Amino acid sequence: MRLVARGRGGSRAELARLSGMAPSSVSLRVEELIEAGLLREDGEGASRGGRRPRRLRLHEEAGVVVAADVGTHHVRMSVMDLAGRVVYSHELPGEVADGPEVVTERLRQYAYMTLDQAEVKHLPLLGLGVGMPGPVDPATTRIVAPSRMPGWNEYPVGERLAELMDVRVMVENDANLMAVGEHRNGWPGCENLMAVKVGTGIGCGIIASGRLHRGRGAAGDISHVPVIADTPATCSCGHSDCLEAHASGAALCRTLRTRGFEVEYSRQLVDLVNDGVPEVTTLVRGAGRLAGQVLTPLVNFFNPDVLVLGGGLSAAEPFVAAVRAAIYERCLPLATRGLEIATAVTGRDACMLGAGSLILDEVLASDWVDETLASR
Numbered sequence: 001m002r003l004v005a006r007g008r009g010g011s012r013a014e015l016a017r018l019s020g021m022a023p024s025s026v027s028l029r030v031e032e033l034i035e036a037g038l039l040r041e042d043g044e045g046a047s048r049g050g051r052r053p054r055r056l057r058l059h060e061e062a063g064v065v066v067a068a069d070v071g072t073h074h075v076r077m078s079v080m081d082l083a084g085r086v087v088y089s090h091e092l093p094g095e096v097a098d099g100p101e102v103v104t105e106r107l108r109q110y111a112y113m114t115l116d117q118a119e120v121k122h123l124p125l126l127g128l129g130v131g132m133p134g135p136v137d138p139a140t141t142r143i144v145a146p147s148r149m150p151g152w153n154e155y156p157v158g159e160r161l162a163e164l165m166d167v168r169v170m171v172e173n174d175a176n177l178m179a180v181g182e183h184r185n186g187w188p189g190c191e192n193l194m195a196v197k198v199g200t201g202i203g204c205g206i207i208a209s210g211r212l213h214r215g216r217g218a219a220g221d222i223s224h225v226p227v228i229a230d231t232p233a234t235c236s237c238g239h240s241d242c243l244e245a246h247a248s249g250a251a252l253c254r255t256l257r258t259r260g261f262e263v264e265y266s267r268q269l270v271d272l273v274n275d276g277v278p279e280v281t282t283l284v285r286g287a288g289r290l291a292g293q294v295l296t297p298l299v300n301f302f303n304p305d306v307l308v309l310g311g312g313l314s315a316a317e318p319f320v321a322a323v324r325a326a327i328y329e330r331c332l333p334l335a336t337r338g339l340e341i342a343t344a345v346t347g348r349d350a351c352m353l354g355a356g357s358l359i360l361d362e363v364l365a366s367d368w369v370d371e372t373l374a375s376r
């Protein structure tokens with residue numbers, strides 16, 4: 001099931017080759033899974049001469065998952081079928097600062113509303129994947145010391161949602177999910193990838209040797225790396241020279257408000273840049289330079305194939321140009337040879353798609369498949 005889901009085992013012959021099982025055993029299992037409504041076989045695969053192999057895919061009607069990207073000011077939510085296709089998606093309002101109890105209850109309501117609008121209420125809900133804009137301990141799925149989420153420290157968000165909805169729940173940091181979403185959908189063959197999310201806050205997710213690298217949960221967190229800036233700006237962590245305090249959407253909005261601009265969201269910054277407001281463009285370019293300053297040693301050190309820039313500010317051309325310039329100016333030639341620096345292929349959906357992919361992985365790795373087979 002996992003091989004089929006990842007698009008690697010599209011035929012019985014491929015499954016036999018990849019699993020090392022005898023073709024007859026593979027066929028028997030495939031028949032069982034088709035009978036149980038978990039797989040279906042149709043269409044025509046690429047022919048290498050002779051009879052065209054039929055293509056296997058996960059059965060769309062076998063079940064769905066809900067994927068949510070909880071932002072600082074919004075929730076993007078979708079229903080995905082077992083094959084990983086987005087059936088329906090939308091963006092809903094919601095402040096993460098409303099606190100954990102309000103937000104988890106809101107997520108529950110939003111999830112059922114989304115299932116309703118996707119018209120899939122008759123299909124089993126197999127899981128909920130959630131991206132949060134703060135550090136998540138992968139062992140406990142608790143939020144740990146987030147910077148812009150008052151009241152969330154040590155909140156067991158995964159446990160609470162599982163309780164509220166009686167469903168399997170996966171919780172992960174949003175930048176990590178952006179890395180997964182971009183890797184699976186934009187750069188599937190790529191081994192090493194960094195995805196930097198610059199929105200209200202700043203985060204970075206890492207794909208190493210094709211897999212999400214979590215470390216003990218904080219891997220990729222670049223928000224509190226010190227930068228050399230003209231003026232001090234106090235960070236939520238108490239230091240005055242953190243990248244996030246100088247180059248995040250929240251930091252830039254704060255600076256602009258002191259200069260009389262009415263801005264609250266990264267999106268508004270991008271609008272002002274696109275309108276050609278010089279003061280804002282200069283500020284955004286400066287943020288790109290600072291982000292580039294932090295990313296340069298990381299690109300040398302990790303030497304990725306792809307550096308993805310996502311989040312609200314990545315829609316501002318001067319920001320992306322400044323990051324690019326800093327990296328090409330200071331990185332080792334060997335580190336930048338063949339390096340792709342690209343904005344997110346999946347755009348604003350990256351984290352949501354990553355959340356869907358990871359919860360689907362969990363469902364397929366669970367005993368759900370065996371239980372479904374046994375119950376039919």
Ligand SMILES: [Zn+2]
Nearest residue numbers: 224235237242
């Ligand atoms: Zn800090």
